[in-house]
Amino acid sequence: MKIVDKYTYPKSSRANIAGLRHYTVNGQEEKLPSVTTVLGQTQPKEKQESLDRWRQRVGLREAQKITRDAAIRGTAMHKYLEDLIRGERSLDLTPLGVEATKMAEIIVERGLNDCSEVYGIESVLYYPGLYAGSCDLIAEHKGELAIIDFKQTNKPKQREWIGDYFLQMAAYGMAHDVIYKTAINKGVIMMCSKDGYYQEFIIEGEEYRNAKHGFLRRLNDYYDKYMDNNSSVMVSGTGDTEA
Numbered sequence: 001m002k003i004v005d006k007y008t009y010p011k012s013s014r015a016n017i018a019g020l021r022h023y024t025v026n027g028q029e030e031k032l033p034s035v036t037t038v039l040g041q042t043q044p045k046e047k048q049e050s051l052d053r054w055r056q057r058v059g060l061r062e063a064q065k066i067t068r069d070a071a072i073r074g075t076a077m078h079k080y081l082e083d084l085i086r087g088e089r090s091l092d093l094t095p096l097g098v099e100a101t102k103m104a105e106i107i108v109e110r111g112l113n114d115c116s117e118v119y120g121i122e123s124v125l126y127y128p129g130l131y132a133g134s135c136d137l138i139a140e141h142k143g144e145l146a147i148i149d150f151k152q153t154n155k156p157k158q159r160e161w162i163g164d165y166f167l168q169m170a171a172y173g174m175a176h177d178v179i180y181k182t183a184i185n186k187g188v189i190m191m192c193s194k195d196g197y198y199q200e201f202i203i204e205g206e207e208y209r210n211a212k213h214g215f216l217r218r219l220n221d222y223y224d225k226y227m228d229n230n231s232s233v234m235v236s237g238t239g240d241t242e243a
């Protein structure tokens with residue numbers, strides 16, 4: 001796996017607006033909502049109700065601890081992977097850091113070994129005037145340009161539970177396509193649970209195209225919610241011809 005300087009990714013800064021993450025790209029004044037902000041603010045009612053039931057079941061304090069530990073573990077895992085890809089080594093000897101390191105090593109062995117070239121690590125991608133976000137990895141995966149996302153999980157996931165992860169990758173793919181004139185048609189989630197169970201979810205073809213349309217619907221919902229004129233978002237250049 002080698003790093004190839006093929007695309008020039010922009011500089012950016014982050015800002016919170018009303019508690020929601022936004023990006024300023026290339027020094028422009030416009031602040032674009034992050035992909036995770038868009039998805040978080042347009043969650044289906046059923047998903048939010050499911051989270052509320054989980055918090056009630058385990059208790060608020062325990063739910064906060066689980067969520068906090070998962071965030072710390074995920075951050076440590078991502079740092080280890082990013083440093084490793086860049087040819088560096090990081091060492092976190094905290095209990096959560098040790099867990100994260102083991103998880104990262106499994107992702108390297110089971111997932112990253114299928115990547116021959118890396119073009120972007122934690123690179124900011126943006127769709128002008130609409131949204132932005134930081135993508136874990138843009139790389140050649142088994143001979144195809146792909147958006148790659150690293151995920152930690154407390155327990156293994158079923159495919160039908162992670163629809164928003166697919167929408168997230170599709171959003172990054174569309175942003176990459178419009179700026180760099182690529183035609184990405186593949187997303188790969190490399191996921192490891194804290195007990196070392198590896199899962200890989202690949203989205204491509206029709207499923208990937210459907211995810212692009214799914215994200216655009218959520219983007220419309222977001223702007224309907226936050227724009228004064230309630231105008232819909234019209235996006236061209238997704239590479240699709242069907243509605």
